[in-house]
Amino acid sequence: MVGETRISFVLSLKKPAMATAFDLRLPCPYLPLDFLFLLRHARGTRLSSAAKEQLMARTCVWNAIQVKVYQRVADPLAAPSQLHPPAARAGGESPKKRTPVESSLRGAVRNSVHLVFACWESVRLMSAFVVPGWPLRGGVAGSRRSRALYPHHGSAGLLRRRAFPRCTAGDVRGSYTVGRRLPSETPPPLPVPTDYVLISETAEWRRLVEHASEIDRLHLRELMQDVDRVRSLRAEYDGIYLDYSRQRVTKDTIELLFALARRARLVDKIRAMQSGAHINVTERRAVLHTALRAERNASLVVDGTDVVRDVWRVLDHVREFSERVRSGEHRGATGKPLRSVIAVGIGGSYLGPDFVHEAFRTDPEAFEAARGRHLHFLSNVDPVDIKRCTQDLSAEETLIVIVSKSFTTAETLLNARAMREWLWSEMGRSDEVVRLHMVACSSNVPMVEKFGIDPRNTFEFWDWVGGRYSVCSAVGALPLSIQYGFPTFLRFLEGARSVDANFYDVASPLAGNLPVIMGLLGVWNLSFLGYKSRALHPYAEALLKFPAHIQQVDMESNGKHVTLRGDDVDYAVGEIDFGEPGTNGQHSFFQLLHMGQTVPCDFIGFIESQYPLCIEGEPVSNADELMANFFAQPDALAYGKTAAECRAEGRPEWLIPHLVTTGNRPSLTLLLQRLDPYATGQLLALYEHRTAVQGFIWDINSFDQWGVELGKVLAKRVRKQLNESRYFGRPISEEFNASTRDLMERYLRGQVGCVFNEPFDYHRDTDTGRSPL
Ligand SMILES: O=P(O)(O)OC[C@H]1O[C@](O)(CO)[C@@H](O)[C@@H]1O
Numbered sequence: 001m002v003g004e005t006r007i008s009f010v011l012s013l014k015k016p017a018m019a020t021a022f023d024l025r026l027p028c029p030y031l032p033l034d035f036l037f038l039l040r041h042a043r044g045t046r047l048s049s050a051a052k053e054q055l056m057a058r059t060c061v062w063n064a065i066q067v068k069v070y071q072r073v074a075d076p077l078a079a080p081s082q083l084h085p086p087a088a089r090a091g092g093e094s095p096k097k098r099t100p101v102e103s104s105l106r107g108a109v110r111n112s113v114h115l116v117f118a119c120w121e122s123v124r125l126m127s128a129f130v131v132p133g134w135p136l137r138g139g140v141a142g143s144r145r146s147r148a149l150y151p152h153h154g155s156a157g158l159l160r161r162r163a164f165p166r167c168t169a170g171d172v173r174g175s176y177t178v179g180r181r182l183p184s185e186t187p188p189p190l191p192v193p194t195d196y197v198l199i200s201e202t203a204e205w206r207r208l209v210e211h212a213s214e215i216d217r218l219h220l221r222e223l224m225q226d227v228d229r230v231r232s233l234r235a236e237y238d239g240i241y242l243d244y245s246r247q248r249v250t251k252d253t254i255e256l257l258f259a260l261a262r263r264a265r266l267v268d269k270i271r272a273m274q275s276g277a278h279i280n281v282t283e284r285r286a287v288l289h290t291a292l293r294a295e296r297n298a299s300l301v302v303d304g305t306d307v308v309r310d311v312w313r314v315l316d317h318v319r320e321f322s323e324r325v326r327s328g329e330h331r332g333a334t335g336k337p338l339r340s341v342i343a344v345g346i347g348g349s350y351l352g353p354d355f356v357h358e359a360f361r362t363d364p365e366a367f368e369a370a371r372g373r374h375l376h377f378l379s380n381v382d383p384v385d386i387k388r389c390t391q392d393l394s395a396e397e398t399l400i401v402i403v404s405k406s407f408t409t410a411e412t413l414l415n416a417r418a419m420r421e422w423l424w425s426e427m428g429r430s431d432e433v434v435r436l437h438m439v440a441c442s443s444n445v446p447m448v449e450k451f452g453i454d455p456r457n458t459f460e461f462w463d464w465v466g467g468r469y470s471v472c473s474a475v476g477a478l479p480l481s482i483q484y485g486f487p488t489f490l491r492f493l494e495g496a497r498s499v500d501a502n503f504y505d506v507a508s509p510l511a512g513n514l515p516v517i518m519g520l521l522g523v524w525n526l527s528f529l530g531y532k533s534r535a536l537h538p539y540a541e542a543l544l545k546f547p548a549h550i551q552q553v554d555m556e557s558n559g560k561h562v563t564l565r566g567d568d569v570d571y572a573v574g575e576i577d578f579g580e581p582g583t584n585g586q587h588s589f590f591q592l593l594h595m596g597q598t599v600p601c602d603f604i605g606f607i608e609s610q611y612p613l614c615i616e617g618e619p620v621s622n623a624d625e626l627m628a629n630f631f632a633q634p635d636a637l638a639y640g641k642t643a644a645e646c647r648a649e650g651r652p653e654w655l656i657p658h659l660v661t662t663g664n665r666p667s668l669t670l671l672l673q674r675l676d677p678y679a680t681g682q683l684l685a686l687y688e689h690r691t692a693v694q695g696f697i698w699d700i701n702s703f704d705q706w707g708v709e710l711g712k713v714l715a716k717r718v719r720k721q722l723n724e725s726r727y728f729g730r731p732i733s734e735e736f737n738a739s740t741r742d743l744m745e746r747y748l749r750g751q752v753g754c755v756f757n758e759p760f761d762y763h764r765d766t767d768t769g770r771s772p773l
Contacts, residue, residue, distance in 0.1 A: 189277045190268055192565065199699050200571045204263040208256050212528040215248050220638040220664045223250070237502045237514050240682055244668040246638045247521050247600075248529060257520040258510055261697060266516070267506040269696040274504050276302035276464070280703035281564055287703045289469035289688065290500045292461075293493040293681070302464065314459055314474050318489075321439070321457070322481035325399060326373075333433045338399040340374040342389055343479040344415045345403030349441075350379040351552050352471025352684075353403070353479055355545035356492060359680040362542050362610045366484045366677060375483040378419070381411035386418050395426035399482070400438045402453070403475050405467050407444035410715065416451065441474040466703050468553050469688060472496055472681075488677050495681025503689040515686055518668070519693025525600045525666065527571045527698070535593065536579030538604040539630040540675050546604075546683065547579030554691045557702035564701055573698045583629045594636065594661050601637065601667040604683070605630040608674035637665035718744070726752060 199205055224230060224245065233245040233254070249257075261267075272279050276286040286302050294300065294308045301307075324330040328337035343353060354377050360366040378389045400419045404412045420434060427433050431452060439457040440448040443465075448458045459474035470476070472493055481489045503515045510516045525531045536547045558574035580588060582603070593599050609623035620628065640663020646656045670686075672679050695702030717735075724730040725748050732741045732748075 189279055189281055190265070190272050196565070198563065198567060198570065199260070199264055199697065200569075202260075202263050204256070204260040205571075208253075208260060208524070208528050211253060211256055215250070215253065215529070218248070218250075220246060220248060220666070221640075223248070224638060235512055235514055235517055237512065238498045238682070239673050239679070240499075240514060240686070241671040242514055242517065242668065243671070244517065244521060246634050247524070247666045247668060248664065249521070249524065253524065254511075254520075257524060260523075261510065261516070261520060264697045264699065266510075266693065266696050270504065270506050270692075273692065276300055276307070280466070280701060282701055282704045282706070283463075285703070286464040287466065287469075287692075288462075288464040289466065289472060290497075290504070290685075292465065292470075292472035293497040293500065293685075295497070307462070307464065310462070311473075314461065315477060318459060318474055318477045318481050319486040321459075322478065322486055325482050326485065331436070332396050332398075333427050333430070333436050334396045336394075336396045338397055338437070339372060340376065340393050340398045341401055341479050341482050342376045342378050342393070342398060342419065343401045343403055344378045344412060344419055345441075345475070346379045346381075346409060346411050347552060347556075348467030348470050349403040349405060349409075349412065349475055350377055351545070351549040352468070353377070353476040354379075355543070355549040356471060356476055356480055356680055356684075357483065358545045359542050359675060360480070360484050360488065360492075360677060363676050364610065366488050369485040369488055370483050373483050375479055378415050379411075381414055383418070386415065386422075390422055395423050395437070398423075398437065401479050401482075402438065402440040402442070402448075402451075403479075404440075405443050405461065405465070405470065405475075407440070407442045407447035407451075410712070410719075420452075439478070441478055468556050469703075471549075471684065484677075491677040492681040492684075495678035495683075496685040497681070498678075499682050499685035499689065503685070515689030516693050518686065518690040519697065521600075521668065522575065522690060522694045523697045526575050527573070529666075530572070531575075531598055531600050531666075532572065533576040533578065533597070533599045535585075535589075535599050535601045536577065536604070537582045537585050537601055537633070538579070539582040539626055540604065540606055540610075541581050542610055542675055543604065543683075544581050547577070549684075550579075550687045551577045553688055556705050556708065557691045558695050558698070558700065559707065560695075560698075560700040560702075563699040565699075569698065569700065571698070573694075573700055582633070583626065586629060586633065590633070593665065594640075598665050601634070601665075602670065603630060603634055603667055604670045604672070606672050606674050606679075610675055634667045634669055636661070637663065637667055639663045640665070722748070 229251060230245040232251055233247070233249065234241070234243045236242070269279070273287050274290065276288055276291075278284050278286055280287050288300070288302065288307060291300055291302075291307045292311055294311065296308075296312050298308045299306050321330070325338050330338065332338050343350070345353075357375055357377075361370075374393070376389045376393070378385055400416075400423070402412065402416045402419075404416075407413070416438075420438065423433050423437050424430075427437075434452045435454045435457070438451075438453050439459070440451070440453045441459045441461065442448050443461050443463055445455065445458055445460055449455050459478050461470060461473035461475065465473050476492075477486075477489055480492075499515065502513060505513065522534065525534070536550055538544075538546050554577045555574065560569075560573060562568055579585065579602075593601065605627055609621075609626075612621065612623055614621040640661035641659065643656050643660050646659045647653075651659055670683075672682070692702055718740075721730075721732060721736070721744065725732060725744070732744050734741075736744070
């Protein structure tokens with residue numbers, strides 16, 4: 001064996017024809033081929049057949065060499081190269097038109113280059129495969145382009161890298177890691193048990209169904225009288241006090257839910273997540289947002305890379321850059337310090353940072369740290385959002401942070417280009433303006449570079465961080481550290497880490513695992529009691545954006561209809577989440593919560609206020625007034641009001657039916673000391689993991705979002721049509737249904753309200769390339 005040498009090599013073949021040339025017979029369409037490729041071409045190696053068999057087992061486990069060969073295919077599930085989408089057309093740049101002859105000539109040349117290259121690399125790798133201590137040098141990439149393709153390799157001091165000239169993203173990629181001893185391999189996702197059945201077909205599930213009809217006979221009014229029960233339905237961890245006695249459960253329910261968790265192999269799934277297994281099976285990715293808040297001295301090797309080391313490399317970069325901006329060392333193009341930040345992003349690239357920003361804003365220490373600074377978020381593609389963001393700002397003093405994991409999201413890129421135009425319109429059209437005023441957080445570094453952002457000002461994150469789970473990555477770290485200082489952001493990470501420890505401590509009784517308890521209660525309420533919605537009420541104005549963030553975390557994660565294996569679920573999964581801070585929510589939709597549909601509620605409150613205001617002569621402080629409502633609402637929902645109680649109040653008989661509230665409406669209460677950056681991190685992790693627990697029990701993939709992709713594809717068709725009709729007078733295609741056609745026609749009759757001074761690519765006819773102007 002080669003001992004301490006490890007080589008990681010990725011070859012992405014753009015065309016199936018190329019695969020044929022290499023005789024790659026893929027065992028299944030999406031495979032990273034691992035050693036199969038080498039072994040098929042390995043003649044005369046010194047490997048024993050037992051060793052070959054082991055390598056053929058697709059586990060890519062061998063401590064000497066790791067090789068992956070990807071084939072790009074049409075099926076999205078089958079396209080690992082999707083992780084690095086082709087560079088063309090993003091950032092508004094459009095490819096040059098080529099004649100067919102030019103294109104096929106180029107294609108042929110490129111194919112031959114790839115073929116020669118791949119053969120050469122096979123020989124090199126084969127040599128390393130059989131010769132101990134083979135002095136391998138090279139791989140990717142001295143050039144900025146190839147460094148961008150494999151940014152995570154950029155950090156290892158021991159790497160030897162070399163550019164692959166003429167390669168573009170999506171063509172051929174390779175990387176070697178030389179001389180690092182890697183302690184462990186990425187574990188494979190959990191094997192599917194041979195006796196696999198839908199969770200709803202298990203005895204544990206059926207027992208809960210029966211139990212639900214027993215619970216239906218009990219009212220929370222009675223349940224709350226059992227002091228023993230009430231005291232047993234609570235848990236506490238690191239300053240978070242969870243009271244779930246107002247859930248429609250008994251101690252038996254909880255035992256039955258634990259039995260269901262055992263049957264669903266919840267503990268194994270949590271461990272698989274923690275270890276970096278590819279539990280996001282449809283995208284073949286690990287789910288490691290918890291690594292984003294791991295301690296600096298921790299280590300977690302996933303797919304051959306120590307992800308914690310990478311996390312801290314980026315955090316150090318964030319610290320250094322944010323300090324330079326805050327101190328005024330990094331200045332704008334006209335020499336002014338950058339006091340304002342506009343973070344441009346949408347969905348997970350916006351909601352998390354916005355929630356945390358709001359939570360920090362009135363924390364006394366964070367407030368001090370942010371004095372004189374402004375943070376804004378530009379999310380909606382509605383141009384009005386641009387107007388609102390920029391109207392009070394001076395471009396000369398503004399830094400734009402483009403946040404997009406994919407760097408292909410249409411809304412974000414259009415907003416990014418709009419921001420670039422805004423900067424240029426104020427300070428002149430120069431690369432320098434972009435270099436000094438625009439930075440990016442993305443996992444698609446080549447596209448960021450293509451946009452014109454200095455690669456040194458690009459803060460990467462990785463495909464194992466889902467967008468909605470990315471607030472602890474550079475996505476949140478950069479804008480929030482610039483605004484509040486890096487130490488404040490670190491305290492937020494520490495809070496999240498604390499709850500991660502609780503969640504991953506599956507060796508301890510699950511009764512003390514807050515995310516597990518909350519997740520199981522969520523499953524109970526939806527799948528067994530049939531409550532389709534869930535409301536989140538933080539009694540803290542600073543958490544005003546928390547419900548919106550959790551809405552995405554939960555609904556994008558668990559809004560699914562098939563199990564991990566692709567079987568239809570025959571049970572309800574994924575609640576509708578909404579919420580508002582108390583007491584505002586009470587004066588908005590609480591009427592329905594009290595008298596209309598039953599919606600399980602989460603109440604979040606704090607012992608200390610961020611702003612403890614006491615007005616002389618008032619019977620209680622302002623915070624006490626808030627908390628009086630916090631304590632009252634859960635009981636109002638649980639107990640309701642009977643006709644007898646109304647009569648006892650002397651209400652007229654005709655009014656009584658309108659006054660009766662049924663009660664028996666479940667809620668849980670979370671009480672924490674005070675809302676500071678640490679507690680903000682705790683709450684984030686608690687709710688992230690609650691969602692994961694539910695997904696684990698339901699056996700769905702909580703970490704992909706294919707539904708959203710469909711909407712994006714359709715919007716692309718409409719965009720093309722609007723362009724063609726608006727600028728070239730083309731009729732609306734018959735491909736659209738009558739309703740959409742009529743709506744679009746009506747819309748197009750209106751004025752766009754824009755005058756373009758010079759034509760640019762976006763307005764070219766999509767077929768002829770002709771400019772309308
Ligand atoms: O960060 P990106 O790649 O721009 O994506 C933004 C958001 O779009 C989605 O893919 C779908 O809305 C979210 O999951 C993600 O948070």
